[in-house]
Structures are given as structure tokens and as C-alpha cells.
Amino acid sequence: MPLVTSTEMFKKAYDGGYAVGAFNVNNMEILQAITEACREEHAPVILQVSKGARAYANHTYLVKLVEAAVIECPEIPIVLHLDHGPDFETCKACIDGGFTSVMIDASSKPFAENIEITKKVVEYAHDHGVVVEAELGTLAGVEDEVKVSAEDSSYTHPEEVEEFVTKTGCDSLAIAIGTSHGAYKFTAAQCTRNAQGILVPPPLRFDVLEEVSKRLPGFPIVLHGSSSVPQNYVKMINDHGGKMPDAIGIPEDELRKAATSSVCKINIDSDLRLTMTGTIRQFFDEHPDKFDPREYLKPARANIKELVRHKLIDVLGCAGKA
Ligand code: G3H
Ligand code: 13P
Ligand code: ZN
Numbered sequence: 001m002p003l004v005t006s007t008e009m010f011k012k013a014y015d016g017g018y019a020v021g022a023f024n025v026n027n028m029e030i031l032q033a034i035t036e037a038c039r040e041e042h043a044p045v046i047l048q049v050s051k052g053a054r055a056y057a058n059h060t061y062l063v064k065l066v067e068a069a070v071i072e073c074p075e076i077p078i079v080l081h082l083d084h085g086p087d088f089e090t091c092k093a094c095i096d097g098g099f100t101s102v103m104i105d106a107s108s109k110p111f112a113e114n115i116e117i118t119k120k121v122v123e124y125a126h127d128h129g130v131v132v133e134a135e136l137g138t139l140a141g142v143e144d145e146v147k148v149s150a151e152d153s154s155y156t157h158p159e160e161v162e163e164f165v166t167k168t169g170c171d172s173l174a175i176a177i178g179t180s181h182g183a184y185k186f187t188a189a190q191c192t193r194n195a196q197g198i199l200v201p202p203p204l205r206f207d208v209l210e211e212v213s214k215r216l217p218g219f220p221i222v223l224h225g226s227s228s229v230p231q232n233y234v235k236m237i238n239d240h241g242g243k244m245p246d247a248i249g250i251p252e253d254e255l256r257k258a259a260t261s262s263v264c265k266i267n268i269d270s271d272l273r274l275t276m277t278g279t280i281r282q283f284f285d286e287h288p289d290k291f292d293p294r295e296y297l298k299p300a301r302a303n304i305k306e307l308v309r310h311k312l313i314d315v316l317g318c319a320g321k322a
Contacts, residue, residue, distance in 0.1 A: 003070060004077045005100045005131045009044050010172060010220035010264040018317035019259035022046035022222075023308065024083060024269035026053045029297050030276070031065050033304035039073040041319040043312045046101070046265060048083040051090060063098045076322040081133070083267070091121045095130045103174070107135035111160060118168040126169070133265075134170035136160060139225045141181025153180070158211035165216060172220040172265065175212055177205040179225035183234075183247040183270045191248070199246075204254050213262040220264035227270035228252045228315075230307070236278035240285040247274075255315050266316060275307050276300045 006020070013020050023034045025047050038045040047069070049062050066080050081101040082094040091102045104121040106114040118134040125132045137156030156175040165173060179185070191199040212221060229249025237244050255266060279300040283290070290296065312319040 001070075001074060001077060003066070003080050003098070003100045005129070006046060006079045006081070006220075006265070007131060007171065009046075009077060009079065012044075012321065013264040013318070014218060014220055014262060016321060017260045018321060019223075019263050019266045020044050020046055020318055021308070021311055021316050022048050022081065022083075022265050022267045023272060024048050024050060024053065024267075025062060025066065026057060028065055029301040030272055030304060031069055033272075033301045034308050035069040035073050035076075035078070037305045037308035037312060038076050038078075038322070041309055041312045042076065042322040043316075043318045043320070044077045044079075044322050046079040046081050048081040048103075048267070049094075049099075050083040051086055053083075054090075059093070059097055067098075085121070088117065088120055088124070091132075092124060095125050095128050099130065101131045101133065103133040103135070105135050105174075107138050107174075107176075111164070115164060115167050118164075118170055122169045122171075131171040132169075133172045133174060133222055134164070134168055135174040135176075135222075135224075136164055137176030139176050139180050141185065141225055155205055155208050156212060158208060158215055161212050162215050165219065172222050173212075173216070174222040174224050175209065177208045177223070178202065179204065179223055179250055181225045181270070183227070183229050183244065183249070183274060185225065185227075185229065185250065186248050188246060199248055201248060201251065204250070204258065206257070209258065209261060209263070216262070219262065221262045222265040222267070223255075223258055223263050224267045226250055226255055226258075226266045227268050227274075228255065229274065230271060233271075233274040233278040236282050237274065240278070240281035242277070242281055252315050256317070259316050268311060271307060271311075272304050275304045279303045 025031045080099045084105040085091040106117040122132045138153050140153035186201040227249045234247045283296040
């Protein structure tokens, strides 16, 4: 089937009590790993591309790679989504350039300005059959193009969501309930230690999510910053020359719980990066004489595929839902 929008996907996810995985695509191996896992597990999928990914890999290459995945995986619905669209122009370029979904992230702007920018994107997108994700509240964390300090982050105010959704006409809403971008989601000072001495991050604000859901019945909610930062890959990185002390993510049981609620889309990027980096570091350590990218990218791709499979089955609950 051709690329789809997320409209039907989200309705089924909302009613079925699961979430669709939104995985970031930056190159062919990552794309193949995601879509092969989704095809084998019969899972719908959102492939998302950030401003940084477009700058790195080029819009046309990314769209054509995704079109190849659509041909290779005809049985599963696939959405091509712009992640963290920074302005109207970038959203327009993606709408005009084959995307079926865009995010306009004006969450750092004052409320009225966020509404104004989002509304403009929604009008253009809907005229072209494309859906729009917007954001209220700001997540902490650092990525290429998304940099918010913990002090500047803020939970979503539930009392704002009805006005925002009504005035903008957006199709889904990303909210801030304590997740955060990147591999260092919490400082040790924000965490407690369990009996085994392992750092336990502060719980997500499910009260905020519940209040938002009550105010927007049937409306799809999105969670960004939802990597769990698998400690086996952090260890693999650190055991093979890396230096990532205190990398910590969102516990998977919390994401599992969120997936059964109004949360219909869960964004995962850092976990893919950690898996790729850990695997390649280990490969070079064990094979210092090798230099063929196909040899070190192959196990990296295989491990990302297994990580995605695990997310589909054990975290998102979307396996078998295509
Ligand atoms: O939320 C941000 C995504 O992980 C994309 O990150 O801007 O480094 O591509 P990026
Ligand atoms: P992570 O950094 O937790 O993977 O979040 C990804 C994300 O939110 C992409 O928009
Ligand atoms: Zn994000």
C-alpha cells in the first residue's frame, strides 16, 4: 500500500489500547532495521525525519529510501513524518515533498504564537491531505536541533489543551509529562537509588496525561523523548572505548503503561543510536583489522532490528496490529 497518514492508525491505536512506534530515520541501515522488524511483526509504523536528518542525508534520498521500504513492505501501513518541524517553511517543503504527516514544534513560543504558527501549518497541510502533530509544554534534553535545558522545560498545562486543539485544528498533540530527549534524561540528583543501588528516575506525570485525556476524549496524544536507554548497550559502548557515564532513560514499564492510554505515538530515536554505536564499537574492538562498512553495519542493523522488535512486542503493544 502507498504511504498513509496516521489518522486511521491512531484511531485503531486509541481504541485498541496500544501505541504506534515512531522511529527516526537517518540512513539506509536504520530504515531497513525498523521496517524489517515491523514487517515481520505485522506492525504499523511511523518513520520520522528530523531537520538534522534532512541536513545530513538530503530530503530526496530519505524520501526515496522510504519509498523503497514501502515497496519492500507492502503489507504494513507506513507514515512518513517530519519530526520537530521548526517553522512553516520546513513543514511546507515536507508537505510538498511527499510526507504524509508533519510536526510543527512551536512549543518554545508563547501560547498565542504557538497557536498562530500551528494553525498556519494545519491549514496548508490539510489542504494537501497531510496531518499535523503539534506540541504544548517543553521537554528537556539535547539533540542536534532540539536543545532545552531542564530549567526551561515545563510540563503541559492541561487547562490549555482544549483551546489549543480547537483553535489550531491539529490532528495529534505532543505533551510534556517528564520524558526528555537524548541519552541523559535525568541527573543522578533527580533520581533515587533502589535496593540494588541502581538509579531510578522520577516517575512520569501520569496525572497530567490523565487530565489531558479527560479534556480531549478520543484525541491522540504523542510522547517524545521516550527512549529507555538500554543499559546493555550503554555498557557495550563503555566497555569498548566509549564514555557515557550516567546515561539513563525512561523505564519501559512506564512507556508500556502510557501506550495503553490515549498515547497513540511514542517517539524512539536515541535507543537506535546507542544500539548502532555499541555494536560498531564492539566490532572494531574485536576486529581491529576490518575496514569494510558492510561488515560492521550488518551486525549494527541486525541489533537495531531486534531492539525495534522488542519495542513493538513488549513496549508499544502494536505487533500484529497492521
Ligand atoms: O527529538 C529529536 C530527535 O531525536 C531527532 O534528533 O535532531 O539529532 O536528528 P536530531
Ligand atoms: P529519544 O531521544 O528519547 O529517543 O526521543 C526521540 C524523539 O522524541 C524524537 O522526536
Ligand atoms: Zn522529539
